[in-house]
Amino acid sequence: MWKMDRPKNDADALVTYGPGSPERERLLAELERVRKTPLELPCLIGGEKVYTGKTIPLRVPHDATRLLGNAHLAGSRELEAAVENALKAWKDWSTAPWYQRAAVFQRAADMLATVRRTEHIAAIMTNLSKTPFEAEIDLAELVDFWRFNVFYLHEIYQEQPLQGQGEINRFDWRPLEGFIVAVTPFNFYSIAGNLPTAPAMCGNVVLWKPAKSVLYANYLIMELLLEAGLPPGVVNYVPFSSADGATVLRHPLLSGLHFTGSYATFLTLWQTIGSSVEHYRSFPRVVGETGGKDFIFAHASADPIALGANLLRGGFELQGQKCSAASRAYVPESLWSNVEEYLRREVPLISMGPVEDLGNTMGAVIDEEAFRKIKGYLDYARNHPEEYTLLLGGGCDDRKGWFVEPTVIRTSNPRGKLMTEEIFGPVITVYVYPDDAYEETLRLCDATTEYALTGAVFAGDRAAIATAECLLRHAAGNFYINDKPTGAVVGRQPFGGSRHSGTNDKAGFWNNLTRWLSPRNIKETTVPATNWRRPFLG
Template sequence: MQYGDFFYPMPANEPVLNYAPGSPEKLALKKVLKQLKSEVADVPLYIGGEEVRTGKKTSIRPPHEHKHLLGNFHNGDAIHVKKAIDAALNAKEKWAGMPWENRANIFLKAADLLATKYRALIVATTMLGQSKNPYQAEIDAACELIDFLRFNVHFLSDIYRQQPVSGAGMNNRMEYRPLEGFVLAVSPFNFTAIGGNLPTSAAMCGNVVVWKPAHTQLYSAQVIMRVLKEAGLPDGVINLVIVDGPVLGEVCFEHPDFAGVHFTGSTGVFNHFWKTIGANMGKYKSYPRIVGETGGKDFVIAHSSADPDVVVTALARGAFEYQGQKCSAASRAYIPSNIAIEVKKKLVAMLKTMKMGSTEDFTNFINAVIDEKSFDKLEMYIKAAKKKGSGVKIIAGGNCDKSKGYFIEPTVIETTDPKYVTMCEELFGPVLTLYVYDENKYEETLALVDSTSPYALTGAIIAQDRYAVDLAVNHLRNCAGNFYINDKPTGAVVGQQPFGGARGSGTNDKAGSILNLYRWLSARTIKETFVPVTDYKYPFMLEK
């Protein structure tokens, strides 16, 4: 029985703690970091109500200190994926039938637990497991994840209240059902918040979920599961599996109850998912929802009217916060000739002030890249730039060292070729490539920006001339799903800048907005006629 129309108003964004010297949050965080470094975590799979430990362990080590053992995770196989699907489907009917206010309050409680009791833990595990400095971990693992949970409750509440018009003598209503089957959530290493959002946004809508986090995010992912369980999430609603991607796909994409995938990761993997799902369409009960946020080759273009200090700061933060391991990170920059010398000089000077090292030293701005595979790939591009010779040079950084951790120095490459490889390919690391253009060829350069990359995720225009801003907004309309004016192309906030891009960057379903939640719902229209007609004849037929 429903006893009221329960609505959840728009929340405020979670305040960002600053971890200033002597602050309570800094003292609490350092205490948890010390405790975690003294323990060895044992991370299981979560299937139904069971913590599954297979005994097939892989070590978890900080990317910035790979000799230290943080813990181990247990590897599963195809059998565990099948069990996770069964657990999800067994939980489905009861979960979908739970009144909305009870479903909603589980996620609101989880948000409050993350904001209080578990805040230091979720930040610390992100710092150690993913090599994020305290500020980057705070805005991600605490604030953004809390915001996803609270704002999604509001957005879904808003959807449920959207009802059709009813004519005379009838009532029309709309039901927003969960999808028929289970949803697969596949999340990346770089944002703990994405790891939390992909499964919970679908589950909030009444769906049941099989969740595969990146292996390099499992240290913080298991905290999310602990929080959800403490918040009252029923067993089987979200099941965390630890398996290799091909094993996951082979089981999930062959299953008749596969209802959709919520994905963030590489464009290549997403394309493979799409192709496999398409080939298996005859096996499914319904058309699966395919939602993905993938790669980016994000740009900053400065106009001749730009303030050089604004340009430099946007590049320094946009390209090198979290070692450039954001799908939104500035990776290519177009600098007009009239301010190029000043911009390069100030940027090089600024980078020299950036300290690099462990996340536990709060004075470090730069930490390690996620793993050896990423390190080797980035080093390859840097070495190639050093050997290139004419037209390509490294003007800042370029040093790489993996003896203690996977450290890539913030690196700036300058090229005279706007189609040089590092201007076109996604690197996903602290490497920025600059191209200096003729200040009188601004419009031609806008066309170059639009045509250089297959991606369309984020971008920024830096200009004081309002006509130049307007020109960029219009010319670059389709090459960035998130576009910034006089700012860096990173840092989207839930409820303020819904995030997602098109072209090779994904389906643009805008995480952090009402648009994303529609994808996890299946609407049913119900019309009830109060006094049914009893004769088939219409008035026009009465003519004699």
């Protein structure tokens, strides 16, 4: 086994696409090419393109009149073929030397970081309505996932048991027996690429169900993996409906579920698996990250300008469609006037529109369903003026795309609907608390929701930081001090939460990979015993 150095984060070398740069010109040309070439996107089963005839149109979120292409969906017949191809591929893939498997993802990472970068950035921007900056950090995160997961896998394989006199002990880090289902979300291209490939890197085979709204960008990931040398059938790209998926989840050779999405969907999938547990060859591994009701909590010693700036970045970037996005804020009375003044000055400067216009700060939310959900919360706030005061934004416009203005709402009820439920949009609800109720309000923050994904505390007082870190210990799996609760970097802030936010098997870290491995301990005795009698027998 060779020595492997810890990778450097691609996220530290983002392309800026500054005015006049050649990267900007290449990106604009690629965006125009995407505009002119709608695609017919098949399933990919056993490395082969499969056109099922059951299609859905893919619309651009910030221009719903624009067709990106049509995507073919898998039905029960295609899922049966995918399982068959996966299990066939498992025989060779599960026994291949780990470095041969890893080489596929190292090549894919290098291709994505260089020759395929502009193409994929344009796809992310168009399909997910991300600005160039948001698209860059998304792509860089997938590059980091692939590079760091190889590094962590190298470290895991070197982890071996202790030796004793007259014996040789070793771990055989086996993949799981069967196939894994990866269910991926719409909001992060990087997560979509990581969920099927982390288990595959460990020697497993996968059925990948991408979110229907982002099939264009996700399809490019699958094409890239095949181009990088991923053997046919190791990952099968099969967007399918929930009804068809139940059969797959009850298959006796299901060995695991890797999921990111809503709490309600994760609960349903886990219940489906639980109801069939006696039929499986092995107990399936269930790994999931769901949602959050993420907080920013300010102490009276916080810098109000830093607090305001991070409220905007944490709450409104990617239109608030991050499971880590700041959605509720707790601000002391002594700071509120300065913070409110900052927000009133800065929020109107946030420009919203098509992301192909590189002067825009925000794009649109992903689809009509998301638009209606967010609008419903804003209508609720307007209809309950005794509880909510709309300070900024609140406008919704679906005439061309699905646009929701960055919105700040103040509430008098810290346990109300907008402080407890996940909105998944550019809406921040603020509760202003008495300065002398710091610890009491920290406990309130901890107890307000069932989620525990991300959170942040802003303070200059070190004792206040220590108190928040203690009282909010279980309120967030990723906890930030004087920073927004978004933007985790692979290897530096392994990501995941607990409670109703998921199983906290940190994505992009070694402990996530161990979930996709089943170690076999092998003991070899060098000089076998030749007498069965123990010494005490004489």
